Amino acid sequence: MNAVIDNILFDSMKEIKLEGEFKGSIITKCNDDYNSIIFSDNIIISNSEGISIKEGLKVGFEFIGNNISAFSRKKDFNWVDNLNEIEYSVLIPNNIMEVYDEGQFGDAFPYTLNLLHTAGLFLSDYEHGINHLDFFKGEILKNPVSLIMNGIIVADRVVIDHRGDPVFYDCLIVGRDQKDDLSISYEPLTNVKKSLGNVEYIIILGIEELKQ
Amino acid sequence: MLLHENKKARLLTFLKLGINPFKNFVSTGEIKEELGLVISRKNILDEIVKIIENDKNLVLPIIGDVGIGKTHLFWALKNNLYYHNAFYISLETVIKKFFYNIYSEFIEAIGVEPLRNIVNQICSQWGALERKFGFFHVVDINKIRKNAFNKLSDQYSEDEKRTLLDIINGITTHQLDPYKKVEAEGWLLGELMNVKELSSLNIVHDLRNSKTAYSMLKLLIENSKLGSILFIDDFEKMINMNKPSIEFEEEPEEVFDRSWLYGKKVSPDKVIKSKKIFEKLKKLYQINGLRIIITMNSLDSLEDIKRNLRDTALEVNIKEPIILPKFNKSDILELYKKNMKAFLENINFSDYLKEFSDDLFPLNEEILQKIHQDSKGNPRECLKLLINLFNVMVYSDDNLNDILEHYLNSN
Numbered sequence: 076m077n078a079v080i081d082n083i084l085f086d087s088m089k090e091i092k093l094e095g096e097f098k099g100s101i102i103t104k105c106n107d108d109y110n111s112i113i114f115s116d117n118i119i120i121s122n123s124e125g126i127s128i129k130e131g132l133k134v135g136f137e138f139i140g141n142n143i144s145a146f147s148r149k150k151d152f153n154w155v156d157n158l159n160e161i162e163y164s165v166l167i168p169n170n171i172m173e174v175y176d177e178g179q180f181g182d183a184f185p186y187t188l189n190l191l192h193t194a195g196l197f198l199s200d201y202e203h204g205i206n207h208l209d210f211f212k213g214e215i216l217k218n219p220v221s222l223i224m225n226g227i228i229v230a231d232r233v234v235i236d237h238r239g240d241p242v243f244y245d246c247l248i249v250g251r252d253q254k255d256d257l258s259i260s261y262e263p264l265t266n267v268k269k270s271l272g273n274v275e276y277i278i279i280l281g282i283e284e285l286k287q
Numbered sequence: 288m289l290l291h292e293n294k295k296a297r298l299l300t301f302l303k304l305g306i307n308p309f310k311n312f313v314s315t316g317e318i319k320e321e322l323g324l325v326i327s328r329k330n331i332l333d334e335i336v337k338i339i340e341n342d343k344n345l346v347l348p349i350i351g352d353v354g355i356g357k358t359h360l361f362w363a364l365k366n367n368l369y370y371h372n373a374f375y376i377s378l379e380t381v382i383k384k385f386f387y388n389i390y391s392e393f394i395e396a397i398g399v400e401p402l403r404n405i406v407n408q409i410c411s412q413w414g415a416l417e418r419k420f421g422f423f424h425v426v427d428i429n430k431i432r433k434n435a436f437n438k439l440s441d442q443y444s445e446d447e448k449r450t451l452l453d454i455i456n457g458i459t460t461h462q463l464d465p466y467k468k469v470e471a472e473g474w475l476l477g478e479l480m481n482v483k484e485l486s487s488l489n490i491v492h493d494l495r496n497s498k499t500a501y502s503m504l505k506l507l508i509e510n511s512k513l514g515s516i517l518f519i520d521d522f523e524k525m526i527n528m529n530k531p532s533i534e535f536e537e538e539p540e541e542v543f544d545r546s547w548l549y550g551k552k553v554s555p556d557k558v559i560k561s562k563k564i565f566e567k568l569k570k571l572y573q574i575n576g577l578r579i580i581i582t583m584n585s586l587d588s589l590e591d592i593k594r595n596l597r598d599t600a601l602e603v604n605i606k607e608p609i610i611l612p613k614f615n616k617s618d619i620l621e622l623y624k625k626n627m628k629a630f631l632e633n634i635n636f637s638d639y640l641k642e643f644s645d646d647l648f649p650l651n652e653e654i655l656q657k658i659h660q661d662s663k664g665n666p667r668e669c670l671k672l673l674i675n676l677f678n679v680m681v682y683s684d685d686n687l688n689d690i691l692e693h694y695l696n697s698n
Contacts, residue, residue, distance in 0.1 A: 099421060100418065100421035100422050101421055114420040114421055114422050114423070115420055115421055116418065116420060116421035117421075130420075131420065132419075132420040149420075167421075172418075176416060176424070179424055187465075218423060229422060247422075280423070282425065285419050285420070285423050285425045286419075286425055286427070
């Protein structure tokens, strides 16, 4: 299931900017060191007042002292002159969200681990890399968010298989194709080979941060 | 090499194995009737379908003698209105645990998967599918239960609040608690549960409890995307409970009034039951989107029903009764042909259909007219006669012509 064009609200690479107030399921990718992602149910885009998001959830990595750590934080965002801090903003179509919703509340995976607080499961970084995949081998983790080869995967759950590779279930995927055009799709299952080195990071969202 | 096959003789030999093409003469709500209605009754079916499609809440009486085909009509309706949840109860068998039995029949009619969909929809109306930050479903089961209680509490009196809590707990546990989903589904399906199982779901009663069963039925029917049709057969049974039984009427005249010693002829227990059934029917009528079809044997009973359903607080939409007529001669021919066709197809003798398409082998028109005359146009009686006639063919050593002639000459 795919969707394009009408749902791209902002794309700095293709110079797309749709003015207006949008509500729904919106993913915004930032142009910062660790390519943070903002999830929100609203966004206002205007030529005069820039782009603003009310009560979005920003997910990414940050340094605390010398250590790097995953975070998810509820915040209001506003960009006026610094629009280059956003790479793109997309609105996920309702029909895709309906399919995504149907994939949840399944009774096939009752023993899914919910983390209380947001944590990094994997980060591909030469100096500060994180890899807890082996620790969670064979487990099912709820609410993973991942950046893979410049594409975002938001899934209902991730299973770490016997090789230590993540398998995402009930996934929304936002990424660029060969022509660098943005596309939005849904996949019931996505296999990822971490050995290929294309996984940038995997973050597991904590239930406490989501309840904020 | 087979040069010629006497198909008629072969069919008769086959029947001699002890197989009778006519079996059932009583239709029930449990066993599906494959044969449709005869052509002369199609307009009655169309009329009922029209009434059902035009009104969301109604009581539609269907009147016809015993054996006229009222239960068979239910199956024709169910097949015709496949986009409705049609379900059947007979007051002959269901008096105790009335709402529980109706609930069970409803669940059986809709199936498990649609039940899950309805419950999922109800739960999402209570806010279960609210997306945090546009994406994430954070299950706050207590918040959803509170929402549900606030939405529904004004429809329940103070003493029914516990029932409401049971319903909310059952539905939310089924949808939002994966660890208890199986037990909650058992509760939703109407399984009998012990105290330990119920307390693990934080529920007091299973669906044997009349209030719980009724409230669940109401909630499911009102949230089902399809309309629902409840077919209550033998409704007259309830009215007859009010009246003295025939045995009493035929008793010899006594010198002294026996009621002094033995009480009134009608058991007070039966009167109470009868009144209760009418109260329950009124409650069923209050379920939005439930069409009720009741069957009875005579028009006299309809007035009793109207009187009993009359209520100052509730105006019951009782439709004009539909009267099922007796079979005419062509109906009997059609019934016989349809049955024989189904029988020949069942026993893999389909190629014989061409051979027998013009005549009515092993019977003939004269015999069928005699059957019509003997049965007085009553389909059940007609089927009984056909069964008897075929039994004679199966078990007698006489040839076919003798058997048929003997039947024609019988009284």
